[in-house]
Amino acid sequence: MRIAIAGCGQLARMLALAGWEMGHHFSFIADPDESTDCVAGLGPVVARDDYHEPPALFEALGRPNVVTVEKEHVSVALLEGLADHCLVAPSPEAIRICQHRGREKTALQNLGINTAPFQLLEDGPSLLTAVEALGYPAFVKSCEQGYDGQNQWLLRDPDSLAALAAQMESLPPLVVEGAVHFDRELSMIAARSVSGETALYPLAENRHREGILLTSEVPAANISDETQAQANHIARTLLEQWSYVGVLSIELFDEGGALRVNELAPRVHNSGHWSQDAGVTSQFSNHIRAITDTRPGNTQPALYAGMMNLLGREPDAALLGAADVNLHWYTKSVRSRRKVGHINVQAKDRARLQQRLAELEAALYPEGEPL
Ligand SMILES: Nc1ncnc2c1ncn2[C@@H]1O[C@H](COP(=O)(O)OP(=O)(O)O)[C@@H](O)[C@H]1O
Ligand SMILES: [Mg+2]
Structure with missing residues (x-):
């Protein structure tokens, strides 16, 4: 199939890399001034502003079977126009809700899902x-x-x-x-196919630095059955009530086991990158499967998995040479605080995973050094 992605950043890159493996072809919609470095070589890039009418844009994209997004800040009118020609997944309506915090919070409230x-x-x-x-x-x-x-x-x-x-x-x-006085921040990556088959990844525990995600640890530690049931209920409610198609990402606050939704992303998410190297179907592959109406693949890792973002820095050869480290580099220029890549790591037990994340953090982000 041909899949068009609105956006040309690292998420578009990793979606296309996963889709290429399955034999799909890609094209990309670029906003004015958007850097296209991340998708270089992965398919034609079409400048949105060169095609004001959806039929012309649809042609320029190579008459895709499906249009999807790597970000929520996409013109809904444009997506609605493309939906006259092919499947747009997730739906323009889901994207319209998630691109506006007010609409998103109101929608959650209407579904009886707790927020701040x-x-x-x-x-x-x-x-x-x-x-x-x-x-x-x-x-x-x-x-x-x-x-x-x-x-x-x-x-x-x-x-x-x-x-x-x-x-x-x-x-x-x-x-x-x-303010929510949470104990920690969690997230869940969920997927639903065109035919309605769903899959949920284990909860990730996320740590931030200066407001930017730094690490994810999977599965999150000490999740009670009740907390897991709440997370599953939130994810299934959203997927089913919205007849959602694709990957939906849910950021959560954990307050003593009670969950509130912080925000949603109608797309793959940074806190799901661990899935690329954890012996599961990655969030990128599952998004492609879902929007091409293929049942989602395995989401339960056999090992403990971690992800560390590379924020404005490149790892050295010694770090990359470690047998348990996998690099994902976005081919962007390195600037302070910018997400330029991430590394994934796996371990047989949680203590070892936490030790490795601590070692990697100490090597990449020396104490006291600003991002
Ligand atoms: N209501 C809140 N109470 C406590 N902490 C919050 C609240 N809202 C946001 N935060 C903190 O700020 C971070 C960023 O907020 P978020 O709404 O997720 O914005 P962004 O789109 O920048 O990720 C959250 O991950 C959390 O650490
Ligand atoms: Mg957030």
């Missing part, structure tokens, strides 16, 4: 009223275009609120969230 307490400023309350209702600390996030901690503000006290309120005129639509 929140107020949407579009609905009328002022920033002041919303923060007073939710209390400090409060997280203020732009409804759109936020990632890796961008476009969000942590308000600890009335002074920080006043400083942000002073810029209100120039701020985008916002959602305010009360």
Whole structure:
């Protein structure tokens, strides 16, 4: 099949690499000014702005059988136009919900899924009223275009609120969230095929540095049956209620075993990269399988698996020479804090996995050195 991907970043790269193995062909839709380094050599790249009408874009993409996305910030009108010509998966409606924090939180609430307490400023309350209702600390996030901690503000006290309120005129639509006093952050990668077959990966435990994912450990430690059941219920509810097709990623807060959804991504996710080297069907392969109506493959690793992001740095030869380390390099230029690759590691037991992640972190991110 021919598959077109909206976006040209590392997720598009890894989707295409997985799909090439299965004999699929790819084309890519590039936004103006978007770097296409990651997908060089993997298929034709079409500049969105050169084709204002969906039929012309569909032709330029090589008449794909399926259009999918590697990011949520894609024009829904464009996807709807392409949906007249071929399958678009996930659906434009799922992408419309997930690209806006307000719509996403409201959709979760309507399905009875717990989130952080929140107020949407579009609905009328002022920033002041919303923060007073939710209390400090409060997280203020732009409804759109936020990632890796961008476009969000942590308000600890009335002074920080006043400083942000002073810029209100120039701020985008916002959602305010009360702080969740979580013990840890988890995520689940879930997949559903065109025919409705589902597969869930084990919960990952994620650690961040400066608001950016640094490591994932799989399966997350000490998950009770009740917590696992909550996660499975959340994932299945979303997949089934939305008739979702493809991989859906769910970021979760774990508060003493009770889960709240932090955010959703209608795509493969950084916290699922471990699956490339863990003896399972990777999240990338399962996304391709799901959107080409193939039953999802195995999601349960036999070993403990870990992932460490390479943020603005290249690992040295000694680190890469370790037998348990696999490099995934995105062929981007290295800039401070930029995700330029990741390494995956596996171990027979959890203690060994944690030791390896600690060793790799010490080698890559020496104590005290900024990202
Ligand atoms: N309501 C909240 N309570 C506590 N911590 C939060 C809350 N919202 C966000 N955070 C912290 O900030 C991080 C980034 O927020 P998130 O909404 O996931 O944005 P991004 O799109 O940048 O990943 C989260 O992973 C979490 O550590
Ligand atoms: Mg997040």
